Amino acid sequence: xxRERRSVPRAAKPQAAPARVLVVDDEPDIRELLELTxxxxxxxxxxxDSIAQAKARLREARYELCLTDMRLPDGEGLExxxxxxxxxxxxxxxxxxxxxxxxxxxxxxxxxxxxxVAKPVGLEQLRALVRSALALPLREESPAWGEALxxxxxxxxAVRETIGKLAxxxxxxxxxxxxxxxKELAARLIHSGGARREHPFVAVNCGAIPEALMESEFFxxxxxxxxxxxxxxxxxxxxxxxxxxxxDEVAELPLAMQVKLLRAIQEKRVRRVGATQEEAVDVxxxxxxxxxxxxxxxxxxxxxxxxxxxxxIELNMPPLRECREDxxxxxxxxxxxxxxxxxxxxxxxxxxxxxxxxxYDFPGNVRELENILERALALSPGERIEVADLRLHPLRGEDxxxxxxxxxxxxxxxxxxxxxxxxAIVAALLRTGFNRTAAAKLLGITFRSLRYRMQRxxxxxxxxxxxxx
Numbered sequence: 125x126x127r128e129r130r131s132v133p134r135a136a137k138p139q140a141a142p143a144r145v146l147v148v149d150d151e152p153d154i155r156e157l158l159e160l161t162x163x164x165x166x167x168x169x170x171x172x173d174s175i176a177q178a179k180a181r182l183r184e185a186r187y188e189l190c191l192t193d194m195r196l197p198d199g200e201g202l203e204x205x206x207x208x209x210x211x212x213x214x215x216x217x218x219x220x221x222x223x224x225x226x227x228x229x230x231x232x233x234x235x236x237x238x239x240x241v242a243k244p245v246g247l248e249q250l251r252a253l254v255r256s257a258l259a260l261p262l263r264e265e266s267p268a269w270g271e272a273l274x275x276x277x278x279x280x281x282a283v284r285e286t287i288g289k290l291a292x293x294x295x296x297x298x299x300x301x302x303x304x305x306x307k308e309l310a311a312r313l314i315h316s317g318g319a320r321r322e323h324p325f326v327a328v329n330c331g332a333i334p335e336a337l338m339e340s341e342f343f344x345x346x347x348x349x350x351x352x353x354x355x356x357x358x359x360x361x362x363x364x365x366x367x368x369x370x371x372d373e374v375a376e377l378p379l380a381m382q383v384k385l386l387r388a389i390q391e392k393r394v395r396r397v398g399a400t401q402e403e404a405v406d407v408x409x410x411x412x413x414x415x416x417x418x419x420x421x422x423x424x425x426x427x428x429x430x431x432x433x434x435x436x437i438e439l440n441m442p443p444l445r446e447c448r449e450d451x452x453x454x455x456x457x458x459x460x461x462x463x464x465x466x467x468x469x470x471x472x473x474x475x476x477x478x479x480x481x482x483x484y485d486f487p488g489n490v491r492e493l494e495n496i497l498e499r500a501l502a503l504s505p506g507e508r509i510e511v512a513d514l515r516l517h518p519l520r521g522e523d524x525x526x527x528x529x530x531x532x533x534x535x536x537x538x539x540x541x542x543x544x545x546x547x548a549i550v551a552a553l554l555r556t557g558f559n560r561t562a563a564a565k566l567l568g569i570t571f572r573s574l575r576y577r578m579q580r581x582x583x584x585x586x587x588x589x590x591x592x593x
Contacts, residue, residue, distance in 0.1 A: 130369050143258055147162070148173070148177075148204065149220065150193065150196055150197050174196055175196050175203055175207075176198055189254060190204070190215060191217075192204050192205070202228075202231060216292065217236070218257060220240070221240055226432075226433075231434050233293060240293065250547070252406050261317070275447055277447040278486070288317065291314050292317075296433065298435040298439070302414050303488060311325075311327070320366065324368075325367055328372065330371055331560075338381045341359060342360060342394075343394045345397035346398035349397045369408070369410070375417055414584075438543070454490065462501055465574045484488065487582025549567065
């Protein structure tokens with residue numbers, strides 16, 4: 125007799141436990157709203173009404189996110205933010221602030237908060253915040269540095285540590301540093317190490333956009349909004365939605381555009397040119413400039429309220445001359461990369477050439493080092509790059525001191541041509557009151573070409589002088 129085979133059901137795969145969120149608020153209505161919203165997102169929620177209860181829960185259970193009000197019966201929410209930031213675990217904390225309390229929000233972000241949401245709590249904004257916080261990578265899962273920000277000098281180690289912290293918040297970041305010091309690289313590292321890493325990183329050079337096109341470039345436009353608008357187009361804010369918008373050379377923005385940018389940041393909404401309705405955008409802002417933005421504020425050339433919105437946390441990129449001990453490693457990696465790109469054997473720097481590089485002041489920083497090595501690689505006849513191949517020419521630092529004797533080549537043709545070029549550019553800038561757009565027109569070159577030449581020659585705009593153009 126044939127036995128009947130009975131199928132044995134497979135054991136169901138164990139489902140991952142839902143992420144757990146701790147809510148801290150003394151208003152029962154707010155607590156209930158937050159609990160219901162988070163539960164509908166499939167999250168487990170514990171709700172308490174004081175800092176003391178929150179600390180007790182944090183000792184008993186493990187959470188993936190904490191949402192706390194700023195005003196609690198037994199203290200300020202900032203106390204809880206600092207307490208959680210000091211814990212040896214990955215726990216993002218977001219704060220709920222009263223409407224219009226920008227100072228509290230900024231204080232929380234500086235204390236280590238991931239982000240903030242204002243009352244009355246917008247549910248869509250809250251959901252976006254929660255999703256971003258839960259998408260944060262663990263610290264040990266952060267991307268390797270690779271060839272980014274190479275060096276073991278104290279300034280570079282400090283920058284890498286700060287970038288690691290900034291990647292774990294949504295705070296606006298202002299990056300200050302000389303041209304060529306790696307401001308955009310730092311911004312990209314902050315983005316790639318954070319919750320928005322799967323979304324766009326949009327870099328904008330504010331100094332390269334004609335003033336008449338700024339609004340349509342930033343906010344987009346509708347078909348028919350103006351002559352030539354043949355179809356709808358998104359702006360930088362929409363293109364970066366969900367990700368990071370990097371505003372390079374933000375000091376170049378004209379005052380009229382600064383007003384519109386401030387509103388977009390405050391309201392988190394933009395209106396396309398020719399549209400009647402605003403649309404919500406969710407971007408993290410990182411801005412950068414080589415100019416002293418605080419000095420421009422005092423001179424009336426940059427809005428104070430916009431400065432405070434952008435400069436929540438400041439990151440200062442050190443110039444290459446403050447990291448001279450890192451120059452051998454950086455130069456070696458650049459030469460290896462150039463050799464791969466050109467399919468040639470890597471060249472080595474002669475000891476004397478390396479000494480000359482370490483003695484040079486590099487007004488153009490790492491970008492100038494790359495240009496020097498690329499030129500040396502093309503002109504060097506041998507297997508080693510010698511001092512003469514570097515074609516270093518005399519430059520003066522900000523203090524007026526000449527470069528060391530070992531790197532002066534006053535008799536070289538390139539140095540002579542550079543001196544002539546420098547004199548012509550400085551004369552044009554002085555004639556136009558340091559308006560670079562007008563100076564470029566006077567010299568018969570493009571604005572972009574003038575910026576490059578100024579960076580290469582180390583020509584800097586005096587702080588507080590006329591318009592940058």
